[in-house]
Amino acid sequence: MRLLEYNAFEGQWRSFFIAKEGKGPLKVISHENFFEPGHKKEDLFVSILSKNSHIMLSDFPKTKKEILRLQINERIRQEALLEEGMNLVHRIKKISSTEGQERLSIVSLSAADISVPLDIALKNKNIRIKGIFSEISSIAGLLGAITKGPVMAAIFREKGLEILVTREKIPLYSQIIPLDVTGSVDLTMLEQTFELVRQNVERLHNIQVQKTICLGPGREICPKKIGNKEFWEPDFKKIIEISDPSLILKHPGAFGAYFALKEYDFTPSIFKTAYVIRRVNSFVSGALVLSALFTGILGFNLYRENKKLYKEYTFLLKNVTSKKEKLEAILPSNTEKALIERYVDIYKKSVEQPRPHEVLLRLASFLPSEVKILSFEIKRENTAISRPTPPPSTYMPQSSSIQFTSPIDRLFNMPLKMDIVLVTQGTFMQTRTRFEETISNIASIYSVKNVNWDYDKISRKGKLSCTITLQGKKGEGNRA
Structure with missing residues (x-):
């Protein structure tokens, strides 16, 4: 089995070979900075980092699926997040329901990005795709496998910082923060941003966030603590055995794809039925x-x-x-x-x-x-x-x-x-x-x-x- 991380910005792959025995933790055998299909049959879990991804947790009127998807597209378009001609695929999880209304968690990803791993599977008879997830839902899955409580993740990447709040494997809130010209983050601004995100999540979803974690390939620039609050350092040994645990924090999307909720899986059903x-x-x-x-x-x-x-x-x-x-x-x-x-x-x-x-x-x-x-x-x-x-x-x-x-x-x-x-x-x-x-x-x-x-x-x-x-x-x- 392999866990894959695909960066759609740069067209780059990260691959982790995994051994899974019974109900025990995932055992990481090796990892590579590229992906090349092998000669043996393999199951793949894929996490996709893309600019054409979106999350939403909101109320919608109960209606037919066809109309609901049009409503979702329209809301994304109103936020200027949907490019003209962009074909977005949505995955929807029902959170709660009242008379005439439904609270839905929605994760969206462009069909063009989803097609990349699918095309590889079509060309290689030894590959079976077990799951395709956006990086956001993958990270939510990883954090939800460690704790049921809400977590605020500061994801440091080369081109920016994303603040993601999750709970029970569900992405609740996301905000992008650009890095300064030196590629670093101003600590005062970071502290203010964390506090603003906490307030927004409490106001929108009535959830108080206590845990904060630093993730991503650029997490080295993350400070040890913000103010008097230290960052959360979870113990992943219960779910993942790896010689270098820092790889989990640097590549949370790849590892999280295995734990992500199936409702957020973008794999077409025809690809799941064996070969x-x-x-x-x-x-x-x-x-x-x-x-x-x-x-x-x-x-x-x-x-x-x-x-x-x-x-x-x-x-x-x-x-x-x-x-x-x-x-x-x-x-x-x-x-x-x-x-x-x-x-x-x-x-x-x-x-x-x-x-x-x-x-x-x-x-x-x-x-x-x-x-x-x-x-x-x-x-x-x-x-x-x-x-x-x-x-x-x-x-x-x-x-x-x-x-x-x-x-x-x-x-x-x-x-x-x-x-x-x-x-x-x-x-x-x-x-x-x-x-x-x-x-x-x-x-x-x-x-x-x-x-x-x-x-x-x-x-x-x-x-x-x-x-x-x-x-x-x-x-x-x-x-x-």
Whole structure:
């Protein structure tokens, strides 16, 4: 097992080899300032330090998940922390719930940063990812494994200081402090900052913080104490055995990834199921599967075709979040209710579409081992009768019962087709037998047409091409 620390600022890795026996502490065997996959099967826990990470502990009105995620994005954007075009992935832990309201702990990380360890896993058959966490939730996990009480961590890095408050493995509060031109911290300012953070945490969360700890690769510049208060020095021996304990304090993210709460794990579920994706990897590139995982085939079309509706929804959402009341109670008209219902309906339709990586997984599972996928193309077949596009006013609801007609509706009604080419090598009879088995297996799941195959006697290679309908009589509603 390995614990990894990935610095997305510099593209650098830190690796710790770990032995874990029973319920005892982690035993650190060795460590490296780089990461290179080995030849043996390994489980990885990854901590990511990124400028595109965010934490939030706040109250939200109870609503559908799709709308909640849009509300989260909007709050982050209002704080000027979300760059234009940035795709943030959120992990949400429910802290408490009352009538109409929920207190949620939210950890966010950019999809681009998450994709780095996933791409490594796709390219190396011996790797299985057990967890991907932001550094903040990893540190919260490490501190929570030592004490249940609140802790204020001063994390010293090369480019700045971050003050993080955690309790029971949950990140509560974070604040960034720039270093001065000499790369050090003014003690008076540091003492004032600590006190201000304590006051903010007590005011916002009714929590009093007593313990303070210095962490990070630059912790050497941390003073021995602030005023008359000394820093907390925990004993990590109960959870980690290591010859140099200072490495835990310098790289808390790497060690904390093992102890972080699973609710904050950014690993897509498909990567957790043993090595199921390895067979697909022998046919297609990691970038293709990764792109399918994060964006889906309809992502661009939805944005382009539904841009006007999304802008109208975003405007409405700002009013909703500013009032902080239950969603249904603050919608003043049926028009606005219908607008939100429309957006959610489109989102649901998009996630119900067949997904390329899942289709490939299924195809790979029943192809004969000698048959390889040479190429494929997924597209929509426009079988609908061409009609003039209605004016923009048609898309705006007049009542909650209005029927919408838009390019999105027509898009979802177009069957999804896959043109695929497969190859194999062997005798003529071997080739025919393999292709017959292939077509029989595919036809048991999907509608198949335009089947053609040929055989080259000189090269002893056979090529099979066909068109698979992923939606239709056999494929409708089939998510592979």
